[in-house]
Amino acid sequence: MMFTPTEKGQGLVEYALILVLVAMFVLAALTALGPLISDVFDNISNTI
16 A cells, blocks of 8 residues: 555544543543542641
8 A cells, every 4th residue: 555645644633633532541530530639638738
């Protein structure tokens, strides 16, 4: 299969989709772990 110049934008779109999926995963992880992380920092600040 020969790549033509019209297919150059396809790689950029694929990288953009991967970036969006990674960002969604990070946001979901932070949303799920947010209260736990907040509790850890609260305990640290109360100890100090």
